[in-house]
Amino acid sequence: MKNFQLGEFEEIVLLTVGILNKEAYSVGIKDEIESRLSRTVSMGALHTALLRLEDKGYLKSYSGESTEDRAGRPRRYFEITALGKKAMLYAKETREQLWKAIPKMVLNSKIVGSWAVASRQ
Amino acid sequence: MEKERNTPPNLFLKFFRWYCNPRLQDYIEGDLLEVYERRVNASGKRMADFRFILDVLLLCRPGIIKSENKSQPFYNSGMFKNNFKIAIRNLWKNKSSTVINVFGLTTGITSCLLIALFIGNEASFDQFQPRKEHIARVVMEYGFEGSTDKVSGTFTSTKVAPALSRTFPEVIKGVRMTDASMIVELNHEPITESKFLFADSSFFDVFYYDMVEGNAATALDGFDKVVLTESMAKKYFPQGDAVGKELLIGENKDPYEVTGVIRDYPVASQIQFDFIASFCSLRVNQEESWFEANYTTYLLLTGVDAFASLKAKLDPFMENEMKGTGASIRFSLEPFKDVHLYSPHSDLVPNTSIRYLYILGGIALLIIVIVCFTYINLSTAKSIERAREVGIRKVSGAMRGQLFWQFIGESLVLCTLSVLVSFVLASALLPAFSLLIDKNLQLSSLLTPSFILGVVAVTLLVSLIAGGYPALVLSNLQPARVLKGVFKNTQSAKVLQQSLTVFQFAITVFLIIATVVIQSQLHFIQNRKLGYDRDHIISMRVGGDAKYDVITTIKNELKTNTHIVDVTRCANSPVNISSGYSMRLPSMQGNEMISTNANPADEDYVSTTGLELVAGTNFSQNHISINESKEWDYKEFQFILNETAVKRLGFQSNEEAIGQAMELNRPGKIVGVMKDFNFQSLRNNIEPLVLFTATWGSRVLIKIKGDDMEGTLSFIEGKWKQLLPNRPFEYSFLDQEYERMYKTEQQLGQVMNLFAGIAIVLAGLGLFGLSSYMIQQRVKEISIRKVLGASLWSLLNLLSGNFVRLVLLSIVLAIVPAYLLMKQWLDGFVYRINLDAWIFIAAGLFTLVIAVITIGIHGMRAAVNNPVTGLRSE
Incomplete structure (x- = not known):
């Protein structure tokens, strides 16, 4: 089967583009990731990830309207391509397979353990 | 808001x-x-x-x-490939202009390569010496009181090196050396080795040579030691192990011990030797006198600044030394590394004047300029053909920069092609060129990284210069105008073409004039009546210590042959006498002396060399043989003076001098006066000259009839082997010696011939190509004119008139600089031709004729063409 290359941050970006659906442009994506995952995203990292995803053919972009708060600069909107969807699905399936392969005991003890720590406080 | x-x-x-x-x-x-x-x-x-x-x-x-x-997404390899393909196709399509350009560029670049090699060779002289910055060569200048004549040269006495290194802290070491032709015995046969050097043991401290065998520090210590180069060691000791062996050197077969072998050193060196023997082996006085200056002195100084500080101390020092002697001596220092290119004094190796290098470099540059101009002219003329292509390219979105680089690329392709061919051509021509300029140029220096880098740089530069203007013009075309079909050569392009043509032809005319002047001066030198006879005279060395009676026997024996006219023993042939003596009359005061050239000769000298006596008599044989038997202190000489010497001594007439007493080395009597003749290069004035009857001349001159050359020579050889068995039988002809004196000029003449020829051909080619394109554009016009009844003559006139005007203009432009420069060159000669008008007229006419013929070929073809063919296609 074809091997889809998708890094962790790339996957997040791809998913966020999906979430925003038609409204995905750089600052929007950045805000979304920052609010949902409570982590800061640097502009540089985001743009390189977007570029790389576009190069791989998982995203396509088009120029949007220019707005006043951007001093007349156009927005660039991103959309997931068919290949991009396949890559996302592939990533999800491989994760699930891996999840399934983990013995129950390992997961349970860990969750219980952490819950126990939390409940003691 | x-x-x-x-x-x-x-x-x-x-x-x-x-x-x-x-x-x-x-x-x-x-x-x-x-x-x-x-x-x-x-x-x-x-x-x-x-x-x-x-x-x-x-x-x-x-x-x-x-x-x-x-x-810049357009600059991808695909576009490059395409451009390259288009360039090749275009070159292929316009075969005639490609051939002209490649031929021109190849010839030009080959010429430049050869010249660059030559210049590189001369500039590399002595660069291999690690202490070259700190070595000085001593130049001596002397004169006598009461006379303003000063003589200077690299001759110094044996005293200079030890005295200066003792007195001045700036001098670390001094080396005295002298070169000689020595007879060395190989397989029991005497062989003359002309590159034999005698030098102090400090030689290897000052100069660096790679010692293969032996110890450099001690090799030249002591009497009769000799060091060989590796190739000489192979020649004399083919079985190896030269060190410790003996060589028999000199007429008396003195045994010299071989104490070292050095690796063969670079050819580009001002000190040339195959053998180097210890200085003391000469057995000359060590430091008695500042005179008897027969040696060359080099000093190793403490640093570069020592040149200036030593110079300041030398003059007062020598003034003090020479006080009360009636003579003055001054020493000056030449930096070792500047000797070959800048010094007027040649020593072991003839120097190359930096001027000569400038002339050659200038010629190379002019040739390249001509070639570039040809390329520019042809490609701007061709631009009409390319205009449509440019239009289409622009419409399809090509940018100006892209088109510009495309055309530069085309000229780069052409240049690279030519450079490759040139390299092959240059290496093929190198031996012939080396022969022409009489230098030992190495093919390997053609392939050194720096040289190749230089060639690459020049290639890029030429393609930028040659391709630049056409590329600018072409990339600037307006597609709308071009594609509508109303495009013609622009006015500015025409002006440029014309001025380039003028410039090209001016260079050509200039080179022709220079060539003609140099050739006529050479012709003048070779055919000048010098006042003596140099045909059919054989010159042979006998050595200064050859016995008087042995030589007399040889003379008498040789004279028995009817093909031999006369034989004389002397020190110098009349071709070149330059030996510093001083003469005085008894009536002169104190230490007053007059410097003069002098030549020991016998009674047959005047008749053998065809000199003319204007007063008095010849030497008498009787006097010479009586004088010979006397001790030095009782000897008296007879003198024959030239007219200049008579005047310099203050006699009113030639007759007045006859019978007067005079002193030169020894007292004596003036017996005759000879007519002035050029006994030095024609660059110099005639100086005083005295012939005197000493018998230490090292040469025999033999005047032969010249009808049976081979028989006469074998007769001489027979006698020679019989009477002088220790002397190799080696001879030269006087006229060859004479030619050798003007070698630089002859080389210059030949080189000028060659490159002026090339320049003419290249300029002609350029005009050929240009006129062909010009006329092609006017085919329709010519056809219509013909239909309307224009005559062949009027058409030719119309087509070539403009070019002829341009060539005339260039002739006018070239004459002034040519006149000035050639006048300066001729001023170096005392005896010289005049810069007559005919030279300029002839050069101009020649160029004009070439130009008219070149244009005429195309004009004629266009004019005799059937007008129908020109008008039909539409």
């Missing part, structure tokens, strides 16, 4: 714009500004500025920084 915008730090915004890939710039800048605006509202301007700067810096990463490839 206009909302006041907050602006982020300008410097960083600019920085961002500079590095950012233009494809992304707008979007990312938009993002930056949007986020910035938001942050200003949320957390104030300062915080927002800081975060902005941080963002900009974090954005500076590979995916976002612009890359050459992405910003």
